[in-house]
Amino acid sequence: MAATAVSAVNGLSRALGRGSGTVAGGRAGLLLDPSLLATLAGDRTVALVSGTNGKTTTTRLLVAAADGSPGTVVTNDTGANMPAGHVAALAEAPGAGLAVLEVDEGYLGRLVEETRPAVVVLLNLSRDQLDRIAEVRMLVDRWRGALAGLAPADRGPGTVVVANADDPMVVWAALPAPEVRWVGAGQVWHDDAVGCPACGGRIAFADDGAWACDRCGFARPDRDAWLDGDDLVLADGARHRIRLALPGRFNRANAAMVAVAATPLLAAAGRPAGPAAVLDRLSGVTEVAGRFATVTVGGRPVRMLLAKNPAGWTAIFDLLEETSAPGTAVVCSVNARTADGLDTSWLWDVPFERLAGRPVVATGDRRLDVGVRLRYAEVPHAVVADPRDALLHALAGPGAGDGVECLANYTAFDDLRRRR
Amino acid sequence: MSAPRLTVAVVYPDLLGTYGDGGNGLVLARRAAWRHVEVELVSATSDRPLPRADLYTVGGGEDGPQVRAAIGLAEDGTLADAVAEGAVVLGVCAGYQLLGRAFPDSADRPHDGLGLLDVTTRKGTGRRAVGELVAAVADAGPRLPGGGGLPRLTGFENHGGVSVVGPGARPLARVERGVGNGGGDGTEGAWSGRVIGTYLHGPVLARNTALADLLLAWALTPPGAAPEDEARLAPLDDHEELALRAERLEAVGGARDGGRWARVAARLPRRC
Known part of the structure; x- marks a missing residue:
């Protein structure tokens, strides 16, 4: 019965345009039957x-x-x-x-x-x-x-x-x-x-x-x-x-x-x-929910990379050193909404110094925090309010011959995926 | 005359490095170097004796490491000796609490602090304080070289402790938004001599460059120097920091205190 309710609520939620319905239906089902997960x-x-x-x-x-x-x-x-x-x-x-x-x-x-x-x-x-x-x-x-x-x-x-x-x-x-x-x-x-x-x-x-x-x-x-x-x-x-x-x-x-x-x-x-x-x-997996995908913005390639915390950003910097030509421009988009965590102090645990030598554009809700962090990393950068404008800015500048890299945290990544 | 020299030590980043407060050391070192001060930035991990430095920063951390840091610093003794000789100290959150007389351990028993600030911290009974904090520096707060006061402080607080400032220290600031010390007197942080404690992350010195420059000026001025001999720092182009400050103050101005996240966070474990 509860399992049927999950599907019903999911369908209703989708019909109402309230998202994919995955969480609403699950919540409803668990309310009706707390052991539903084990049953399913x-x-x-x-x-x-x-x-x-x-x-x-x-x-x-x-x-x-x-x-x-x-x-x-x-x-x-x-x-x-x-x-x-x-x-x-x-x-x-x-x-x-x-x-x-x-x-x-x-x-x-x-x-x-x-x-x-x-x-x-x-x-x-x-x-x-x-x-x-x-x-x-x-x-x-x-x-x-x-x-x-x-x-x-x-x-x-x-x-x-x-x-x-x-x-x-x-x-x-x-x-x-x-x-x-x-x-x-x-x-x-x-x-x-x-x-x-x-x-x-x-x-x-x-x-x-x-x-x-x-x-x-x-x-x-x-x-x-x-x-x-x-x-x-x-x-x-x-x-x-x-x-x-x-x-x-x-x-x-x-x-x-x-x-x-x-x-x-x-x-x-x-x-x-x-x-x-x-x-x-x-080998057939080419992207994961948009991550690692190359998209086009203004007709030019942008590689989309998700990084949410200091370990994740460090891993992405490793990836840039391994797979991105030196001097390729980087856009960093950072938000601090609910799903991201509200405190941006973690930016200071990220080794932004490693972006030295690349043109960098800071964007996202918390672009000013990123800009200040880059200043103390002594990495020259621009700050652009709108994320899409930031990509266009980077694509029009130096280091964009083969496109640019876009690093974004959770909701910033979602924003860019939806708004392209 | 040779260039002035300065050693900045980030204290025990392996124990008190949870909240990005290591950034305070970087801000201090860069702002000194940009003024042609010969500066050494030391990451002073807990596995070796604490080095002598002109300026120490002590960051936030979890309860267990906080106790270990307090024990380590007390046994080492260097920090207290350095303060007695005029060294400058900035403590943040767990680092602020352990500079005081006592703070709660993970079982909420009082644990001895270093006694460098007359501040006593106990576990709070209310909601954990999580969110943006704005505080106006008190009239009795530290003065910039030349006699001016510090502008408002902005940062992000995340603590369950309540700190009471005793007669041997003075509150650093008066809370406008957020919780701060949380003892009901509306104060935030404390200071005494050349030791400052605060609950502000962000890191605090990235958002409050005047406070960074105050610490640098103290560290570059021999203790007991006459006011006319205080170090004066050349101004820097801080337009990015000022824009960030303005944006954060504006963001808080548009929000109410407490709110949903404070309630959610109140259910989470204590960190400092």
């Missing part, structure tokens, strides 16, 4: 993907890895990654035996409990939305508590946790889980993981990504797989080339996580595939 998950094979950065892309890649025929795989690809969004997605696809769900970090425990997942993918944890999201350490403890109660996969329908071995916070959370595949996926942001979660000591990071606490012996676990340049390397020595249409090292890292996660997931779903076959299926 039922005996589907479920994968959960969580972390501060990369969860939407990794979820999309894991769906591609599943390579299901239409109607057999369900996912929440609208960005609604809390229980109401999961309920809405599941209710709309009653026949899909495989569910790949992106999960907000704060809801992982509830999703684990209610969906009894076959696979949980844990990417990374770092600071995000200073004014409203719980501290990193509190999230880690909640994850740890949730994962400690999992049943192992070798005793009936259990859970395999696929965890980033290079992030000490993720490792601390995943350690008590009965079955973990450790993937060396790299970590661009260490500043939230300096204090040892086990003993309060100090974690030291080596250049090769290895890390250890100087006091208690908490250290990077032996890895089952890791990213080495363009290759996924398995502990048995096998190497698989990762060929993606998506750019950048962090997307290869996401693909490495997916390659390891897909094996137990697809085995649980009754259609096994190995890492090589899985990696082949990922």
Whole structure:
């Protein structure tokens, strides 16, 4: 009954033009039946993907890895990654035996409990939305508590946790889980993981990504797989080339996580595939909800890149160094609305100094904050109020021969997508 | 005469680096360098002795690291020694609280602060203070070289603590929008000698360049110097900072205090 209500409210919400209806229907359904999520998950094979950065892309890649025929795989690809969004997605696809769900970090425990997942993918944890999201350490403890109660996969329908071995916070959370595949996926942001979660000591990071606490012996676990340049390397020595249409090292890292996660997931779903076959299926993904897409503005190319927090911006700067010609112009659009977090102080944790040598245009609601940050980074820049005008300004200036790069945080990105 | 020299230390960024307050150190260093002061910006992590510096900034952080920072700084002793010899200190949020006499730990037990400001912080009973804050610098607030007062302060506060300023210190400012110290007297921050504490993030010195320049002038002036010997800083082209200030003050002028986000945030865990 409640599941029918979800579809009804979703349809009504869409008909009224109040958005895609994903959250409204889910909320209504959960009000009618608080156990609806568990009911809808039922005996589907479920994968959960969580972390501060990369969860939407990794979820999309894991769906591609599943390579299901239409109607057999369900996912929440609208960005609604809390229980109401999961309920809405599941209710709309009653026949899909495989569910790949992106999960907000704060809801992982509830999703684990209610969906009894076959696979949980844990990417990374770092600071995000200073004014409203719980501290990193509190999230880690909640994850740890949730994962400690999992049943192992070798005793009936259990859970395999696929965890980033290079992030000490993720490792601390995943350690008590009965079955973990450790993937060396790299970590661009260490500043939230300096204090040892086990003993309060100090974690030291080596250049090769290895890390250890100087006091208690908490250290990077032996890895089952890791990213080495363009290759996924398995502990048995096998190497698989990762060929993606998506750019950048962090997307290869996401693909490495997916390659390891897909094996137990697809085995649980009754259609096994190995890492090589899985990696082949990922190359067809060219964008994820507009991210990494090249769009045209005023007839000229603009690459759209989403970055929401210091770790995300740092990863995007890595991507620019890897894939964008030196001197290519960059537009930075930043808002501080509800979904972005209201406090812009995080801009000072972002190494904007790395944009030196590129023409930069600041825009978005909080362009003046970006401008001041760039001034103290000693990066020359222009400030343009309207985001589209900012793109045109950059396209008309130096460093735009092959188009420009557009970096935007959450609502700023949405604005640009809708207004182009 | 050789160029003046200055060392700016960001204190324990590995513990008190959650809120972008490290930007205060960058603002100070750049504004000094732009005036041809030979400046060294030190990231003073908690795994080694605190270096001697002319100007220290102490940022905001979570409860556990705040306690560890207070213990570390007390055992190290350098910060108190430096203040006794005229060093300048800016503490923000958790950093402000730990400069005081006591602050609540994660279990809400009082923990000893460094006692560099006569301020006592306890856990608040009301809603957590989250949002834009505007405060007019008190008449008894610090004066700029030449005797002028500081313009209004603007920033973003995010704290559950309530701070009471004792007789050994003075409030920094009077709240116009937001919560500030939260003890019912309408004050924000505190100061004493060359030590200033505030709840303002943003970072505060990026939005309030006059406060940055006041700290620099203090740091470049020997303690006990006559007013005519106080360091005077050449003006900088601050049009971007002034535009940001104006925009933030305007944004707050159009909004009511408290509101939806303060209520949502009141349900979240305490950070500092």
